[in-house]
Amino acid sequence: xxxxxxxxxxxxxGKTLAERIISGAIEAGSRLRQDHVAExxxxxxxxxxxxxxxxxxxxxxxxxxxxxxxxxxxxxxxxREVAEMRASLEALALRNAFPHMTKTILDQAEEAxxxxxxxxxxxxxxxxxxxxxxIILTPCGMPRLLKAIDDLQTASARFLFSGWRAEWEAPTDRxxxxxxxxxxxxxxxxxxxxLARHVQTVGRKGPK
Amino acid sequence: xxxxxxxxxxxxxGKTLAERIISGAIEAGSRLRQDHVAExxxxxxxxxxxxxxxxxxxxxxxxxxxxxxxxxxxxxxxxREVAEMRASLEALALRNAFPHMTKTILDQAEEAxxxxxxxxxxxxxxxxxxxxxxIILTPCGMPRLLKAIDDLQTASARFLFSGWRAEWEAPTDRxxxxxxxxxxxxxxxxxxxxLARHVQTVGRKGPK
DNA sequence: TGTTTCAAAATTATAGATAATTTCAAGAAT
DNA sequence: ATTCTTGAAATTATCTATAATTTTGAAACA
Numbered sequence: 001x002x003x004x005x006x007x008x009x010x011x012x013x014g015k016t017l018a019e020r021i022i023s024g025a026i027e028a029g030s031r032l033r034q035d036h037v038a039e040x041x042x043x044x045x046x047x048x049x050x051x052x053x054x055x056x057x058x059x060x061x062x063x064x065x066x067x068x069x070x071x072x073x074x075x076x077x078x079x080r081e082v083a084e085m086r087a088s089l090e091a092l093a094l095r096n097a098f099p100h101m102t103k104t105i106l107d108q109a110e111e112a113x114x115x116x117x118x119x120x121x122x123x124x125x126x127x128x129x130x131x132x133x134x135i136i137l138t139p140c141g142m143p144r145l146l147k148a149i150d151d152l153q154t155a156s157a158r159f160l161f162s163g164w165r166a167e168w169e170a171p172t173d174r175x176x177x178x179x180x181x182x183x184x185x186x187x188x189x190x191x192x193x194x195l196a197r198h199v200q201t202v203g204r205k206g207p208k
Numbered sequence: 209x210x211x212x213x214x215x216x217x218x219x220x221x222g223k224t225l226a227e228r229i230i231s232g233a234i235e236a237g238s239r240l241r242q243d244h245v246a247e248x249x250x251x252x253x254x255x256x257x258x259x260x261x262x263x264x265x266x267x268x269x270x271x272x273x274x275x276x277x278x279x280x281x282x283x284x285x286x287x288r289e290v291a292e293m294r295a296s297l298e299a300l301a302l303r304n305a306f307p308h309m310t311k312t313i314l315d316q317a318e319e320a321x322x323x324x325x326x327x328x329x330x331x332x333x334x335x336x337x338x339x340x341x342x343i344i345l346t347p348c349g350m351p352r353l354l355k356a357i358d359d360l361q362t363a364s365a366r367f368l369f370s371g372w373r374a375e376w377e378a379p380t381d382r383x384x385x386x387x388x389x390x391x392x393x394x395x396x397x398x399x400x401x402x403l404a405r406h407v408q409t410v411g412r413k414g415p416k
Numbered sequence: 417t418g419t420t421t422c423a424a425a426a427t428t429a430t431a432g433a434t435a436a437t438t439t440c441a442a443g444a445a446t
Numbered sequence: 447a448t449t450c451t452t453g454a455a456a457t458t459a460t461c462t463a464t465a466a467t468t469t470t471g472a473a474a475c476a
Contacts, residue, residue: 417476418475418476419474419475420473420474420475420476421472421473421474421475422471422472422474423470423471423473424469424470424471424472425468425469425470425471426467426468426469426470427466427467427468428465428466428467428468429464429466429467430463430464430465430466431463431464431465432461432462432463432464433460433462433463434459434460434461434462435458435459435460435461436457436458436459436460437456437457437458437459438456438458439454439455439456439457440454440455440456441452441453441455442451442452442453442454443450443451443452443453444449444450444451444452445448445449445450445451446447446448446449446450
């Protein structure tokens with residue numbers, strides 16, 4: 001989506017590579033060679049290495065000391081792990097966001113939800129879905145928590161795009177509505193528990 | 209503690225700097241200048257920059273584009289945030305560790321707890337405390353989760369060492385025993401909720 | 417045919433050098 | 447006295463070069 005020129009070369013390289021990994025353009029297990037990447041971006045390998053470190057911190061690549069980095073793979077177990085972490089942290093964020101929730105915010109979330117309904121491919125749907133979650137969680141005002149959730153959502157998107165799920169099915173959107181209803185009627189705990197369960201459904205459908 | 213020679217120069221630099229930040233040897237807000245650090249370690253700035261990135265991913269420093277990195281500060285709010293994240297994630301880890309819990313593991317935890325009682329300074333106590341948590345959580349077998357918890361524990365240790373709490377008080381150890389008792393009697397949910405509340409007490413006592 | 421050895425090629429990690437940006441302090445202007 | 451320039455020093459970010467390590471592939475051997 002927004003490639004955004006985040007000043008430094010290494011972050012630009014990092015973001016571009018992240019997109020490719022998430023979308024599946026670079027497949028799991030493949031090696032990323034710094035010279036090749038550097039040449040492609042018309043840069044030297046120093047910023048490339050830093051980009052690799054960024055990707056490593058997001059869990060998108062794994063780095064072995066003198067053997068370079070390769071795109072992280074993911075097993076059924078890892079998918080479940082990410083889903084459980086998301087469930088736990090998003091529920092926490094939502095409970096903390098609740099006191100700061102306004103009608104305006106809920107309306108924005110509703111609109112994001114509708115955008116999801118209109119989505120014609122999985123990429124558009126994922127963007128709308130992520131927006132929905134971001135909108136209702138951001139008011140918690142906990143930057144570290146939001147960053148952690150964002151990284152986990154990125155990982156989830158990888159699984160989604162990897163084709164493990166051919167359909168991105170309607171039930172999820174129904175969950176969204178249930179969450180909004182709970183928030184509108186002041187039931188914070190209910191909203192949080194629906195959200196927690198909802199997030200875990202992403203990890204449900206198994207691969208292979 | 210264990211400086212560990214993790215092969216590459218950048219990780220060694222990173223670990224050393226991390227220890228200094230955690231222990232308070234380098235105070236919050238101070239700038240880290242790459243040339244100076246490089247000179248001290250007899251290296252060039254390339255590995256130093258990579259070390260900075262590692263520290264950034266752990267939340268120990270903040271980096272502004274062309275202005276370098278400085279040691280992350282922490283407000284009352286951030287302390288609370290980290291505590292809540294820990295509570296949430298450690299409870300998750302414990303619930304998942306529960307099915308794999310053995311008597312041997314519980315005995316090791318008991319021993320770590322006793323080591324905490326014997327500790328004569330806050331550093332020794334923190335190490336024992338961290339061991340206790342690590343021992344009971346590791347069996348969950350969720351590497352990403354454990355890494356996230358580890359980073360949060362590091363942040364917690366910073367707050368602890370920063371002198372916000374003059375005493376590291378007994379109540380925490382009583383919580384440890386309550387957790388062990390619950391685990392021994394098969395009450396997983398009780399253990400998890402005691403752990404969650406326990407972790408949050410670290411963030412309770414205010415600064416200033 | 418399959419395995420081992422060994423040297424060339426590729427690749428990573430670090431160092432040294434350069435360009436670009438920011439910081440900081442001294443002096444000018446209001 | 448305070449705010450605004452301005453330029454030198456410090457610092458960051460990047461590039462080019464070098465050293466060290468790993469990978470690859472072909473030849474020798476069993």
